[in-house]
Every structure is written in structure tokens, then in C-alpha cells.
Amino acid sequence: MCSILAMACNSSGCESGSCGRDKENGRSKVEEVKEESVCLKCKSNEPMKFGDGGSDDGRFCADCFRSNVYGKFRLAVTSHAMITPSDNVLVAFSGGSSSRVALQFVHELQVKALKNYEASRDRSLPVFGVGVAFVDESAAFPAALSGEMGDAVAWVRSTVLSMSPPEKDLHVVPIESVFALKLLDSVSDETGKEDLLLHLKMLSLQKVASENGYNRLVVGSCTSRLASHVLTATVKGRGYSLSADIQHVDARWKVPIVMPLRDCVWQEITRLCHLDGLKTVELARHPQSGINDLVSSFVALLQEENPSRECTIVRTAAKLTPFYFNKIPETDDSCVPMATQRRLKKFNLKYDGSMTTEAFCPICNGPLNGSDSSEGYHESDNTLYAACCSSCRFQILPQDRSSLEHFGSLLPHHMVSQAKHHQKVDSQTYLREKIKDCLLMDDEEAEAV
Amino acid sequence: MEKGEAKSKKPPRLCCICNERRPVLKRPKTLQQCFYEVFEEEIHQAIVKNRLFKSGERVAIGASGGKDSTVLAYVLSELNRRHSYGLDLFLLSIDEGITGYRDDSLETVKRNELQYGLPLQILSYKEIFFMFFVKALDRGAALLKVDKLVTGHNADDIAETVLLNILRGDIARLSRCTSITTGEDGPIPRCKPFKYTYEKEILIDWFIVVAGIYSPNAYRGFAREFIKDLERLRPRAILDIIKSGEDFRIATTTKMPEQGTCERCGYISSQKWCKACVLLDGLNRGLPKMGIGRARGGGVNGVDHKKETKAGSTVKSLESKQCGSLDF
Numbered sequence: 004m005c006s007i008l009a010m011a012c013n014s015s016g017c018e019s020g021s022c023g024r025d026k027e028n029g030r031s032k033v034e035e036v037k038e039e040s041v042c043l044k045c046k047s048n049e050p051m052k053f054g055d056g057g058s059d060d061g062r063f064c065a066d067c068f069r070s071n072v073y074g075k076f077r078l079a080v081t082s083h084a085m086i087t088p089s090d091n092v093l094v095a096f097s098g099g100s101s102s103r104v105a106l107q108f109v110h111e112l113q114v115k116a117l118k119n120y121e122a123s124r125d126r127s128l129p130v131f132g133v134g135v136a137f138v139d140e141s142a143a144f145p146a147a148l149s150g151e152m153g154d155a156v157a158w159v160r161s162t163v164l165s166m167s168p169p170e171k172d173l174h175v176v177p178i179e180s181v182f183a184l185k186l187l188d189s190v191s192d193e194t195g196k197e198d199l200l201l202h203l204k205m206l207s208l209q210k211v212a213s214e215n216g217y218n219r220l221v222v223g224s225c226t227s228r229l230a231s232h233v234l235t236a237t238v239k240g241r242g243y244s245l246s247a248d249i250q251h252v253d254a255r256w257k258v259p260i261v262m263p264l265r266d267c268v269w270q271e272i273t274r275l276c277h278l279d280g281l282k283t284v285e286l287a288r289h290p291q292s293g294i295n296d297l298v299s300s301f302v303a304l305l306q307e308e309n310p311s312r313e314c315t316i317v318r319t320a321a322k323l324t325p326f327y328f329n330k331i332p333e334t335d336d337s338c339v340p341m342a343t344q345r346r347l348k349k350f351n352l353k354y355d356g357s358m359t360t361e362a363f364c365p366i367c368n369g370p371l372n373g374s375d376s377s378e379g380y381h382e383s384d385n386t387l388y389a390a391c392c393s394s395c396r397f398q399i400l401p402q403d404r405s406s407l408e409h410f411g412s413l414l415p416h417h418m419v420s421q422a423k424h425h426q427k428v429d430s431q432t433y434l435r436e437k438i439k440d441c442l443l444m445d446d447e448e449a450e451a452v
Numbered sequence: 453m454e455k456g457e458a459k460s461k462k463p464p465r466l467c468c469i470c471n472e473r474r475p476v477l478k479r480p481k482t483l484q485q486c487f488y489e490v491f492e493e494e495i496h497q498a499i500v501k502n503r504l505f506k507s508g509e510r511v512a513i514g515a516s517g518g519k520d521s522t523v524l525a526y527v528l529s530e531l532n533r534r535h536s537y538g539l540d541l542f543l544l545s546i547d548e549g550i551t552g553y554r555d556d557s558l559e560t561v562k563r564n565e566l567q568y569g570l571p572l573q574i575l576s577y578k579e580i581f582f583m584f585f586v587k588a589l590d591r592g593a594a595l596l597k598v599d600k601l602v603t604g605h606n607a608d609d610i611a612e613t614v615l616l617n618i619l620r621g622d623i624a625r626l627s628r629c630t631s632i633t634t635g636e637d638g639p640i641p642r643c644k645p646f647k648y649t650y651e652k653e654i655l656i657d658w659f660i661v662v663a664g665i666y667s668p669n670a671y672r673g674f675a676r677e678f679i680k681d682l683e684r685l686r687p688r689a690i691l692d693i694i695k696s697g698e699d700f701r702i703a704t705t706t707k708m709p710e711q712g713t714c715e716r717c718g719y720i721s722s723q724k725w726c727k728a729c730v731l732l733d734g735l736n737r738g739l740p741k742m743g744i745g746r747a748r749g750g751g752v753n754g755v756d757h758k759k760e761t762k763a764g765s766t767v768k769s770l771e772s773k774q775c776g777s778l779d780f
Contacts, residue, residue, distance in 0.1 A: 194686070233618065238682055238689045242696025294685055301678045305619065308674070315621045322623040324701040372699055393695075397688070 042067050053277065057270045058310040065278055072275055075266045076108045083251045084331045085261040086112065086219060091132040093174075093217035093258070095208050096163075098137070098155060098284035100276045105223030105264050107281060109133055110166045117169055134172040135163045136211050138204050140286075142179040143187060155284050162282070174211045181207045186413040189406070194239075194293035195398030202367050205256075206417055212258040224262045227269035227302070230313040233320040234298045239394045244369035246323035255328040255368060268313055326370055364392035365418045366399055387411040496531050507538035512573070515543040515564060517557025522564055529568045543572040608683070611693035612675050619675070623702060630697035 042048045048064030063071065080086050086109070094109055096102045116130045137159050141152040156175055163173045182203050190196045212220050224232075229249050236245040247253065253260040264272070276283060305312040362371040369392050388407055391400060401410050467473050469486045498504075505511060513528060515521045525543060532539050545561045558574070565572040610630065617626040682689045716729040725733070 192686075234615070237614065237618065237696040238693050240692030240695040240699075243699035243701065245696070246701050294682065294689070297678070297681055297685060301674075305674060312619065316618060319618050319621045319623055319626070322702070324703050394692070 044071075051278070053274050055270075055274070055277075057274075068271075069275065069278065072104075072267055072271050073108060073111070076105075076263050077112070079251055079263045079266060080112065080261075083261065085221075085252065085263055086131055088116070088128040088131055090219050091134070091217045092219040092221055093134045093136050093208070093212045093215070094221040095223070096135050096137050096159065097223075098159060098286065099223075100272050100281075100283045101225050101228065101264060101269070102223035103281050103283050104267075104272050104275055105221055106135065106166070107279070108263065109221055110171075113169055130169065132217075133169065134174060134215065134217055135159075136174045136176060136208055138207055139175055139177045140200070140204070142177060142184060143200055151286055155286060158282075158284055172215070174215065176207045176211050178203060178207055181210060181417065182415045183413050186410075189401055189410050189413065190399055191401070192293075192398040193291075194295060195395075197291060197293055197295055199366070199399050202418075203415070205368075206415060209256055209258055210417065217258060220256070220258045220260045222260050222262050223264050225264045225267050225269055225272055226317050227306075227313045229262075229265060229320075230316040231295070231299050231302050233316050234302065235295055238294060238298065239398070241369060241392070241394050243372040244364075244367075244392070245320060247326045247329060247370055249317065249320050250325050250329040252330050253328065254330065254332055255326070255363065255370075259331060261331075265317075270310075362390070364395055365390050366395040366414070367392060368418075369394075387414075492527055492531060492534075495527055496535060499531070499537075505537055505539055508540070510540040510542070512542055512544035513570070515545045515561040515572070517545070517560035517564075522560065525564050525568050525570060529570055541570050543570045545572065545574045607690050607694060608679055610697075611690045612679050614693050614697035615675050615679070626697065626700060627702040630694055 040049070042050050042064035043062050044067040045064060048066060050061045050063055051065045051068055052061040054060065086092055092109065094102070094106050096106050110133065113130060113133050116128075120126060120128065120130050137156065139152060139156065159175075160173055163171055178200075187196055187199065190199055208220055212218075232248060233245060236242065236248065247255065249265075251262055251265050253262075275281070302313065302316075309315075363369065364371055365387065371392055387410070388396060388400060388404070401407060467486055469490070511528075513521065513525050515525060528539075529541055531537065532541055543561055543565055545558060561572060561574075564570065613629045614626065617623075617629055679690065686692075714723075714725050714729055716725050716733070723730075
């Protein structure tokens, strides 16, 4: 019987199930079809071609690509309780692609929250607040930036304005508001100068955040940026404090820092900007010839050789033990929804919570290794020298001890006070947290009696 | 081959052996064919008189591809057959890994293999050195009851290893790779292996790293260049990398290889067989590349005996299998 059907079904579309050849034809037809003419995920839309020579080009359609990146953002936010309904979030915006995407995603999250709020009957969950901070570094690079900065700020302002409702406040922070410009001149090491500037930038962000009532600082650091940081930290002898810098949450600061784009790579971010027409501004700096630049070139080279290298680097570093402050602190604050509190508790169980540090470097705020601080320390030594980590001692502090006093006076007051504040308060808070199950509350005790 | 003496002025004689044909060679006054016989017979006599071989022995003929080894290969295989030595003969050639230099000779040796029916083993000199060095180091240290061994460690190499472990995601090795360094105790800090008998394997890995014997430059290219540039910018960065490596907060529960003993030689090994034994075994079985690739399914330590990685691969990649036993 099959022979008649076999003759009839020379075409590949044969439906007669009994024909052995049908399967063959069917299979070969599938093989003929080009691999990526449909999105690999939804299998319906045409894949997006970015033509940037990067990996995975032409595999996903625009929608799936976008939802993939946004999905990573949202997963990071929810699983680390980065942004909860009662929060007031400040987004650090530099004008670059990464922070542009962070701002965009936070905005979209807020829009969604607003929609839900307006749709809900009891209006129980408030919409979190969002502000934007832009640090004006032109004072530090006078020759290079002064001209462009005015335009850049205007552009930032209009961008933030366009992102409402909900409305967002913009805070333009001049970096010299936290330190005396003479300070940078006192640093001879090129890399040290760059790093000090980064620390000062963070300080100014912290300042504007706490002064304006924000309780979260969103930083747009992506996987690629963190990969470079892993290597720069390693080559600067900062292996101990490295794990503190690369987690999703960094709560050693007064206003905890959250990094919702930590799991997104640079390529995804630039592609998304291209896809959605997100404009960015790249401010020209004076050529950086220090270690930071060397490392980013190295990482770029490694990426060419293997596009997943950045991820591997960050994944390796993620295996280092984080610190107790690498999570949003649990709180008994009744304003925080129960769901959030439960999630925090569940998440925090993962950390081994062994606190091995009580001190932080006043300049970089890095947790100090026990052996570090005692290195070469004498009673008569300058207290600033003794308090700093070995990396800051080498690349930031002046090499001759006599200038140390003067240098210390130039440092922002915040740097020293921030460290002290943290040292005192959080170690206590932390200890209390650890033993609270064993503690009897006052009223409990009374009842027992 | 001995050169003949100057031709005598006497009238042409006959071959002193067969007395029939014209002599070709003055000394030993034989014709070509007879020369061969005499030549080979002399060698046979030398072998027998000096009891060079025992029946059943596995004998490697050092084959350089030159005339000496070609002749040797031929003669030995001939004698082995003719006089039934009962030897398991094979050609052993060394590949120094310098392309162009050895290529022609190796071709010759390969031809010898076909011509004389002798199996051919090609080893890189690095592999040889590694195996013998490992054994020598072991035995030497045991003999001298050494508690510590000082090696000419180069901080660059340790720094490079730290970096490579980060780049390759090897957290287990990352936690160990600086553990045998001592603190700085002089103006020029030297890194010394500290606990020889305890971390023997790491030591051996280290020494090879340091000696740079095993690692083809292509494998280390990226990291090495970066380290050099880094050193130029900030010389102390090399030591800072090592410091970072020592300070990394790595959980003690990170899976470390258990310390056991090698079933074959009894020395410390994290696997069933120590690396030296794996390599030697591979050599004995005619699979010199064994133990060089990463452990795969099957085999003693999980090494797939069928798979061999190509020596001299110049892929500039951190995943290159060349240094499997020295994977960072």
C-alpha cells in the first residue's frame, strides 16, 4: 500500500503518516531552513541584528532581547529587596549608557508601580520615590570639561524632565562641594588620583542622598565594569576588600548602594540603548594612563578572545565570601511591608555572617584586614596612616610622613566620620542581630516572672 | 662508517671474503654487500659480548632523523630479526617544539618508521624533563630528609597564576596558589615553598611554572603581557597581586582535592595516581600525551586514554589544553 503513497509524496509537505519518506523529507526541509530566521525565544518574530560584531547577534527579536535584559534587572531588584514601596531611591546618573539604562529601568518600574497604585482599591502599597543625581566633575578636570559641562547638564535636565510622570528631582552635585581641590594635587600617583576622585564622587553622592532624604542609591555598574574592578582591585593589593565591592548590595554606607544591572553585560546595555534610542553623553576626560586604563584594555582584549570572559571573572569573584554589610539590613520598621521583611530574612540566611572586620579605611571605605592595619604601625605614627589600608597608603597618601598631617586636613571630614560612624553603630547592630533569638525582650522577661 | 685508507698501489685484489668480486672498500676489503654483513656482524658481536639486551626488553632507539640513527634503526631491527633478540623495538624521537628546526628530521624518522616497521613515539623535550624532574625532586628531597625547599620563585609567575585563576574561574586553585609563599623577610621578598611534604603537588606545579618549562608562551601570552605592562607602570603591583591572592576571602568549604597517596609510587597525590606516574604510564603504553589534557571520563584519573591533545597547538587561548596538569 505504501508504494502508491510513496510515489505520490515526492513533495515535502506530505501528510500521509504511513509514508516512511515523509519523515525524511520533513527533516531535510527543517535543515534547509536558515538557523536564525526566527527569534530563538518566542519563535515568532524576526531576530534583531545589531551589526556590532558582538556575540549572539541576530538570535533574538527586539522584544525578547529587551525583556531579557529588563528581566535580569527586575530579578536583581526583587531578590535583593533593592527597591521596595516605601523607599526613596536616588539614581546616580553619569550620562553614560549603563546609568542611562539603570535610570530607564527604574523609571519603568516606577511607572508600573504607579499604575498598580492607581488601579488598586485600598492604595496600600505606596509608590517608591525616584530622584536623579549628576556629579559635576569639571572642577577636577578644568581644561578638559569646562566647555562641555554646561551642555551636558542641560541635556541631563531635559532627559530627567522627559521621564515623568512620575516626576523626579534632579540634583546636580559639583564635586568640589565635598573637598578642597588642593587635595588632588597632593596625590602624585596617577592611579591614586583617579581612585581618590572616585571615592570623592561616592562621597558627594552619599551627601546629596542623605541630605535629601533618600534611602537607596542606585548605581548602574554592569558586569563588565565589575570585571574590570575585580582585576584592578587584585593588582592594587585589595584582595581582602574586593568581595565587598562586587555584590548586588553594599550597605556599609549611610545610604546603601544597590547595583541592579550587575548581571548585565556592557554589550547588552549598549545594544539596548541603540534599540530604544536612549541617548547618552560621553564627557571627554584627559587621557587616563594609569592602571585602571591598562586593566580595561586588558579586559577588552580578553573579551575579544572569549565573549564570556567578563562573566567568568565576576563569577569567580562572586565566590569570594561577601561581608555582613552586603545585604539590605533587616529592619523592624513597620513601614516596610511584611513581604519585604520576609524576603530579606530568607535572603540573609545565605550569608555566613562571620564578621571579621570592624574597621574601614577612611579614604576608600574598604574593610580592613587585621594584618593590614598593624603593618608598620607605631604609636608615634600619624593616625591617618595607621587607619588607612595598604593600597591607599601607597597610592593616595603622600609618601613623606611630614606631609601627612596637612593631607589629612584637606580630606573631607566625612571620610573620617563616616568610618567612625559605621564602626560604632553597625558592629553593635550586627551583634544584636546575631544573638537576638537568645535575647529576652523586656516585656517577655516580666511575664516570665 | 669508517673511512677507507688510501688506495694501495698493488694490483687489484679480490674481496677477501668472497674472493670473487672486486673489492669496493679498502678496509675491510669487502664488497658492498659483504661490507654490510661484516658491519652488522660486528655490531651483533658487540651486543652479545657486552650483554646489552635481554630478551623481551622494550628498547627505544633514539631517532634524530640523521644518518646515525637511521642506520642504527635499520641495523637493530635487522639484527633483532636475524638473531631473534626478542626485543620490543621502537623509535623514540624528541620534538623540541621549535617549528622548522626539526621538521625535516622528524619526517625522516617517520619514514624510518614505515621502512623498518618500527613504531614511533614522539615526545616533546618538555614532557621528558617534567617527568624526570618530578621524580628527581621527590627522591632527592626524601633522600635528604628535606623539610623545606627553596626554589628560585619568580614573583611574576605567582602573580600571573593568581590572575589566570581569576580569569579561568578556578576558585579552588585560587585559594591555594599563594598559600606556599612566606611573608617578606628581606629587602627583596622571595616566595618560597613552605611546606614541601604537605603540599607537594602544588610545589611541583609551582616549580614548573617558575621554570617556565612547561608552559608554551601562547598559553600565557595575554596574562604575561599584561603583567609586564603593569610592572612598568607600578613595579610593586606584582607583589600586590600576590597579596590580594593571599587575602582573598575564600570559604574553607571550597572543595579542595583530598590528600591521598599515589597507588603506583606511594607519594602524595590528590588523585589515584600522581601526575608523574600518569605521564610515565602513558609513555609506557605509547600514549605520551596522557595526563596532559584535562581529566575526562574513563581512565585512571579520569583521563580518556583515547584522546590526545595536539602538541604544539598555538591557539592563543586561556583554555588551551597544553598545560592540563598545570591548569591554573
